[in-house]
Amino acid sequence: MDVLDISHSGFLTAMACVVALVAGFTGLSLTRDLAKKPVFQKKVAITLAAVALGGGIWAMHFIAMLGLKMPILFYYDAAITLVSALSAILLVGAALLLLHFAERTPWVICVAGAIVGVGILVMHYIGMAGLELCRAIYTVPGVVFSSLVAIGLCVLAFWIAYGHRTNRTILLGTVCFAVAVCSVHFLAIAGTNFVAEPSVTEFGPSMSNETLALGVIFFSFVIFGASLWVSVTYLVPPTAAPISGTEAEAGRATAAASPIPATDLQIPCESEGKKIFVRSRDVLFVRADGHYTQVYTQTERLFCAWPITEASKRLLPAGFLQTHRSYIVNPSRVARFERNRDKGRCLFDGADLPPAPVSRSKLKAIQDKLASQVGAVRA
Structure with missing residues (x-):
């Protein structure tokens, strides 16, 4: 069983990190000042933030995977790829619900950060399971180290962003979130070997890199558009409500x-x-x-x-x-x-x-x- 040589596209690696940064900014900004809003609006904002953060984790992973170069042709299982995205969104949503509907104690913030870290790991390894015509072989140090980094950095990101809610801490939390997502992916890849797999075990329809690229590009534009939308709230000072x-x-x-x-x-x-x-x-x-x-x-x-x-x-x-x-x-x-x-x-x-x-x-x-x-x- 020969291990395949791999390399990475520098441009796509950089773009993956940018998407993680923009997704973190969008998701954490969408949840600002939710205590002032009715329950329904809070639920809508949390849903959108979960899609932005969880979808950003997914988009970052597969942009980086598009930049992964191997000496063989490989595909993705579309159904498993979709499951990986939904898993990240649901776990991030659970963490946000905990933060905004439970008393926000230090323990709750840590648990929410840990849930998001687990979400990154689950998304990564489910996404890797969707590879066809090649197989990922993991090492124990790679799995353990990437897991510790994922949970530790996500707890730090949410501690900064939610410990004291200000524009500055949200931006610092954004950077920590992006570092967590990117670090987990590349540390996990560094501890992973790839081997050719002649047979394909189909769970869902096969998807080429070109088809995946179209989906990732579309979702990335949605994230960037949402980022522009929420960034306006940082530029326009809040106006006081009219007083009789x-x-x-x-x-x-x-x-x-x-x-x-x-x-x-x-x-x-x-x-x-x-x-x-x-x-x-x-x-x-x-x-x-x-x-x-x-x-x-x-x-x-x-x-x-x-x-x-x-x-x-x-x-x-x-x-x-x-x-x-x-x-x-x-x-x-x-x-x-x-x-x-x-x-x-x-x-x-x-x-x-x-x-x-x-x-x-x-x-x-x-x-x-x-x-x-x-x-x-x-x-």
Whole structure:
């Protein structure tokens, strides 16, 4: 079994890396500011981002494979090639859903990055299984090293891009993502030998390099077009939502005095795409949601652009209590306090209102402060 000599096209290798970079930029940019959007829009944006990132992984791989030169003619199984693309898209989509619909803790970010790294590996090895008239023979060091690089660099990319969401970190995360995709492919290829395979085991129809090139070119143009579309959002400064006269008056009243009594503080929120101000006396509690917060009233849950640190700075001097690193409660609206050993929670009157947890370190202080309210404490 003779090992085939291989070489690479420098131009196509460079183009593969460019496509990975553009795909990473497009996918990570599509998921900016999703906390401000309704659930349906979040799902659409995550779907598009998964196609951009997963499809970019696939396009990078096969552009590089088009640049792979062997002394024999070889083809691709079209069905396996399609499965490799769908696998990458689905795994990336799972990671993005985890990041945008679960509490974004450091552990969740690491798990999401690891899932994307696995997606790159799955896509690569399924894609390689689609080769016809030649066969890839893998080495253990090549598989192990490429796997470690894939998962490690993807965790780093998502840690940078999602640890603190800014334009700068998204761009740095883009570079890390592209490096991860390209490194995995070429490290895996470096640890792979190719041998001629005289017979063809067909799973799906055969596809020549020319046909594959047409598909890759088309998808690459789609990615580049989407990249131009999202890049506009980096150039145009966000415009403030129009504020009615009543809201402007409320805003001026908010800034008039410091500290502001809890009954007078106006909290800027959004409801159905419109900016509104909610009086702090009507707020039951505030919950962290990524780099933003959710404001709960008796009947509504509203989006607020304040991060939890800003909410703490504004609301704690106004009489609110921080019961947990992710929760700030209005003590005057707490219906009762429940304690079970080293756990506690504040409960509120209202249908379907979740309780606000009390962390163990704050348990005694919160219980003491709420004890003065009639009927608030139940040990």
